[in-house]
Amino acid sequence: MAFNILRKWHMPRSLLGRMLLLTLLAILLAQALSSAIWLSQLRTTQLEGLVTSARSLAYSMNATVTYMRSLPLAYRPLVLDQLRSMGGTRFVVSLNDRPLDMPVLAPTQRKQAALEAVDQVLRQSLGPDVDMSVKFVSPQDLRIFNAGLKLDELPRSWAHFALTLEPVNPPVLVTQIQMAPGEWLYIASLLPEPYTSLEEEGLPALQLWFIALSSGFLLLSIGLLVHWQSRPLKRLARAARDMSLGEEEVKPVEIGGGSEVVEVGRAFNTMRARISRYLTERSQLFSAISHDLRTPITRLRLRVELLEDEQLQLKFGRDLDELEMLVKGALQCVKDTDIHENIDPVDLNHLLDCLIEPYLHPQGNGRVTLQGRACKPYPGKPLALRRCMGNLIDNALKYGKNAHLRIEDHGQAFVLTVDDEGPGVPEQRLEQVFEPHFRLAGQQQGYGLGLGIARSIAHSHGGEVSLQNLRAGGLRVTLYLPRNAD
Template sequence: MHSFLGRWAGRRAPNWFERLLPASLLARFLLVMTLGVLASQLIGNLIWASYLKGKSEQEVSQASSHVASGAASAIQYFQTLPPNFRHLVIEQMREMGGTRFFISTNDSEIHLHSIAPKPLSNLVIEQIRHQLSAQLPQLLDLKVDFSWPEELTVANDGTRIAELPDHWIKDTLLIQPRPAPVLVIQAQIEQGQWLYLATLMPDPFFLDNSNPLPLERWVLQFATLLTVLLLSWVVARWITGPLAALSNAAEAFGKGESPILPETGSVEFVRTAQAFAAMRERIVRYLEDREKLFTAISHDLRTPITRLKLRTEMLDDDAARAEFHEDLDELDMMVKGALQSVKDSDIHENHTSISLDAMLGRMVRDARLAGHEVAFTRCGLRVHGKPLALKRAIGNLLDNALYYGHSAEISVFEGVGKRVIVIRDHGPGVPDDALETLFDPYVRLEHGRHSNSHGHGLGLGIARNIIQAHGGELVLNNHHEGGLQAVIMLPAD
C-alpha cells in the first residue's frame, strides 16, 4: 500500500487536470468533498432505488395474485347463478354492507377513465388478466384497469360511484379523505352479460412506491450535502489557515521583515511555528555574522593592500612595478565590489507605501540635471517596499541604460496584481546568448568595459537581489526596435 501511494505521489498530474482544479487548497478540498459526497449519494440512491423497486414489485405481485384469486371465485359463483337471481344476490350483498368487491351487472362493457400508466399498475393489470384468463378460460372477454373514484362509472346509465349510498361502498372502496385508485375487473360471463367488480389493492396507496426517490428524499440528500460541505469548510479552514499564516510569514521574512508565527493550534502547526522561528533566528544570525565578516575583511584587507602598493613603489624594475600595481588594483577592485554588493543588498529599513511617480520623478530630474536624456510619463501607481533599496535597484538599471545607451525611457504599467516598470535604452543591445550571464558577478561585456571603465559588474546582480527580496522579478531582453530593456515586476501595493 505504501509503495503504491509512493508511486502515485511521484507521478505528475496531467496539465489539463491541473488547469481544471482551483488554485487554493481550500477550494480543492471542498471540491473533492463535494464530488465524493455526491458520488456516494448517487451510488447509495441507485442501490436503494433498486432494492425498493424489487421489494415493491414482489409485494405487488403477491397482492395481485391474492386479488385475482378472490375475483376468480366471485366470477365463478355468479356464473353458476341463473341470470334472474344475480340481481337479487347483489342487492342482498349490498344491504349486508358489501363484500371485498363492489359488484354489479351490465349488458355491455363500461368505458373507464384510466389512471396514468405506471410500472406497478401495469404489473397488477397484466398479472390479474393473466391469472384470470388461466383460471377462467370460458370467459368471453375480460377487461382490467385502474380508475380514480371521482371518475369511476359503475353502470351503463352513467351512474358514478360517488352517487351510490355510502353503506354500499364504505367497506369496499376508499373515497375520503384521500382517494385511492380503484381496480376494476369487467368479465363477460355470457352474451349480453358483463360482471363488474371494483375493489382496492391490499395496500391502497401502493402506487406511492412507484417512485423510490421522492422529493422528500432529495431534500434530505441536499441537506446532508450542505451539512458535510459546511463541516468540510470548517475543517479546511483549520488546516489551511495555519498554512496561509506560514506562507505569509515566509514571504514577509523574505522581504526583510521579522514576522512571528503564533504557537497555537494543532501540535503539528506548533512544531512548524517553532521550527520556523528557529530557522528565522539562524538566518538573522547568519546575516549579522556575514556583515561583521565583510566589515572585518574590509578593515583587514585594505591595510596590507595599501602596504603592498607602497612597497611596489620601491621596486627598481618599472615593468615589475606596473604588473604589481595592476594586480593590486584588481584585488582592490574585487574587495570593494564584494563589500559594495553586501552593503547594497543589506539595507535595513522598514517597508512603506511608495509612490512610483515621486521616486522615479526624482531620479529622472537628477539624470536630466546631469545632462542625460530620459523620457518618463507619470502613472499614479504605488508599491509597497523599502524606498532606499528600490531606489538603489532602479538607479543601477537606469545608470546602466544611460552609460551604455546614452538615453533611456521609463514606462510603468499596471498588471494583474503587480506593477511593471520597463527601463529601455537605445544602445546596441546584448547578444541573446549573453543575457543570462549579465547577472553573474564581475561579468562585463566588451561594449560595457569601453563605455564605463569604473564599474565592477555587480550592479545587475544587486538590483535583482533587491527586487527579488520585494517579491518581484527582474527580466532582461532586447527590444525589437533595438536596445536593451529591463522589466521589473513588483507586487501591487
C-alpha cells in the same frame, strides 16, 4: 482525470477551500451511491409488496365473480342495486351488455406487474379461456355503465367512496369478465395503500434532509479541523516571508498543530537560527576584510607617489585603481543586496514618479515614459525596491538611450516592464548579464552589478527579473513582484 476536472473548475487555492471542496465531492459521491443502492432495494421491496397486494385484490375479485355466477340471472341486477344502495363497498360492480371501451394509461413497470398478477390469479380460478380484460384507467376517463356515465355523474354513495382519494386521483383498476353471452361483469377498484398511486417515488424528503444535514455537519467539522491545523502553517509562512525579506529579528515560530506540523516548525526554527548566525558572521567577516583591504591599498598609493619612475608609477596606479574598483564593487554589491529594513507598505506610484522625474521634459519628449498605475501599496522594503527599480531604469538609459515603463497590476502581482532602444543582448548572454562584473563587448561603464542587484532584491521579495529581446529592437526587462502574501 479527476484532478484535471478540478483544475478546470478553478479549484480554491487555500488548503481549507480545497479540503472542503474534496470532502463535499466525496460526500456527494458516497451519498449518491448509497442512495442509489437504497432506492433500488426500496423499489424492489415495494414492487414485491405491490404484486402481493394485487394478488390479494384479485382473490377478492374472484370471490365476487364466483358469487355473481352462483346467482340466477334475474337476481344479479337486484343484488347489485342493493349493494349500491348500501354504499361503502370495496368494489364498484355493474353488469353491462358489452365491454366498455376506455383510454388505457401508459404502461409502467409497476402497472404491468399489477396487471399480470391480477390476470394470473383470475385465469387460474376462472379458467384460461375466460374472456376477460384487465387495465388501468384514469378517473377522468372512467366509464361504468353502458350509457357511458362518468364517475362525477353518479351518486357519491355509489362509487366515490370506493374509487376516489381526494385530493389524489389514483388510477382505477378496471376488470371486465364475460359471464354469459351479452352479459359482462364490470369491476372497478383501487389498489390498497401504500400502492395506490403506482408512481415510482424518488428519495423521500426525510432522506434528503438527512443527506444535507449530515453533509453540513461533516463539512463544518472538517473546516474547523483544517482551520485549527492550518494556523501553525500560516504562522510559519509569515515568518518565512519576513525572514526572506531580511527582517533583522524574526521570532521563533510558535510550535503547535499535528505532529508533522510540529516537526516542520522545529526544523524552521533551527534553520532560522543557523541563517541568522551565518548572516551575522558574514557581515562581520566582510567588514573585517574590507577594512584589511583598504588599509594596504592606501599605503601602496602613498608609496607609489614616492616613486621617481613615472612609467612605473603609472603602471602601479592603474593596478591599484583596478583593485580599488573591485573592492568598491564588492562593497556596493553587499550593501545593495543586504539591506536591513522593516517591511512597510510602499507606494510604488510615488516611488516611480520620483525616479523618473529627473528625466522628464516639459515638452513631453523626455527620455523616460510611464504607462499604467499600481492599484494598491506593496508590502516590501522601500529603499531596496527603490534601488531595484532605479537600477533597471539607469541600465535602460545607459545602454538603450530611452526607457519606456509600463505597469500591470492585477491584484495578485505587480509587474513593471522597462523597454529600451538599445542593441539588446545576445540570446546566449541573457542569463550571464546577471553575473557580477559581467559586461558585454564594448561596455565599460559601471561595475556590472546593476542587474544582479535588481534580481537579488526581487528574489528577496519572492519575485523575479527577466530579460527579453524585442523584435523591433531593444531589450525588455520585466520585474515581477507577487502579492500573494499581502
